[in-house]
Amino acid sequence: MKNQQLFSNRVAILATMHQKQQAIAPILEPELGIKIIVPPNFDTDVFGTFTRERERPGTQIEAARLKATKALELTGAKLAIASEGSFAPHPYIPYIYSNREIVILLDRKNDLEIIGEELSLETNFNHQVVENIQQAYDFAQKIGFPEHGLVISYQQITKDSSHIIKGINTEAKLIEAWNWAFNNSPDRKVYLETDMRAHQNPTRMKNIAKAASNLLSKLQSHCPQCHLPGFDITQIRKGLPCEICGMPTNLVHAVIYQCQKCSYTQEKLFPDGKEFGDPAQCMYCNP
Template sequence: MLTHPKPYSGLKASLLTQHGKESVICPQLLDSNGLEVVHISGYDTDELGTFTRDIPRYGSQLDAARKKARVGMELSGSMLGIASEGAFDNDPYTGMLAWNYELVVLIDDIRKLEVIGFFGGHAQSTSRQVSSWDELNALLSEAQFTTHQLVVRPDDEYHPECRKGIKDLESLKEAFDWATNLSKKGNVFVENDLRAHTNPTRMANILKATQDLSRKMNSVCPECESPGFWITERKKGLPCSSCEAPTNLPIANVWSCVKCAYKKEEMLLDQIKADPSKCDYCNP
């Protein structure tokens, strides 16, 4: 992996975003890549989708990020565009925890390429239907209120009206009373606000995705010098220490260029042989 010189040093990119994400993305790309990122505002990215189900998202997570980056490039006339997009799901290990995937994309029309940073981690995303103020109060520590803000709506998660960005007990009580009055059966739906500026756990995950993007932007292809040269595949087949048969344990990382066809295999040297307990022949 070549890391010098930094391919984006001295260049300028647009960042179309709202909800304060520029506060983590701009300094990171300036410090690590020498890229000056100009925050573009004045376009409501919520029109491209929200987490509160009012507006469905434009295509996949990556499609949505690309769309935002393109809009920012058009508005600013920039050849480089950055945008981010988050998604929430269950964790990939147990399927029982709230999980947050963050993606930050760089579209580079100078070199005609795209580099994508990712991070997946714990999400602060509590949600519950409650029928009393006491029940709501019992939920507050799990929801990490007040460091993390809340959204309140009448009835259930599908009610079209809501109060977002609730950050103190007084406005929570007011929102609870408002929702109770509008509710058919006196139920109120409470959930964490997932917008970045209201949810520090998510903001930290956006920083980690940006750091991933930074590393990839500084890594260039040994063949054509395009940025974004990174691991795209982990090859399995570490031989068993007893019978030498290939196991499912990783043996090498495959690095690929985003522009040309160049690939490089890098053997993983931390393990020479697999324990026979991992071998399908020795331990079927």
């Protein structure tokens, strides 16, 4: 069943309060034939905040699923989209932060849950303790201010939103927030961090768009057996034979696609288009 039949002329509720429709709608609407609508007064802060006043409930995927489910409950719709971001050291590159974005689509009509993902090194996630306004200016410049917003607090860790000022995106706001934090700080130290909310962070918004594109590619991948979308790679098998000695290398030899609905699986050999591996990657030819 093609996407035109599944999604055409349907309304999708996007669970956001931070203008994520700017990144998601231009990618999904024309290709799926849907209309994305943001529900009024939808508070996503209850599912966790980057400034730590509220902890995220569960994993990143669980939080995104909760957002989408809540949007369905509030609106009575059958199709919802939500996204969730996280920032952590890159899993393979030490000491460098990465941004993982996921965009989830829940379709109650067809009982589908499909997730797009982007893991990117493109992020300005950062924080710093400063003691004077010049240090604050230097930090702001480093994270791309004023296009990217700032968060200022006079306490390093707080659960009280009244101790934090977010959305600082002009010099006047920066000076005002600095004076407020410095005058309230018991140790005359001010805590700055990048505002990682999507509407305050164009770099993150680009990664959300990439996750939406990944979601679209999965929606366009249909199961050969039941023809529903979401036919995706679930397993990677290494062992591509070396071009010289024929021994297995750590390069990918095959990938396994599986349908989440009917569980049909299909193996695809040589997904990178090469039947043999570079001897430089062979532990026997190049130990």
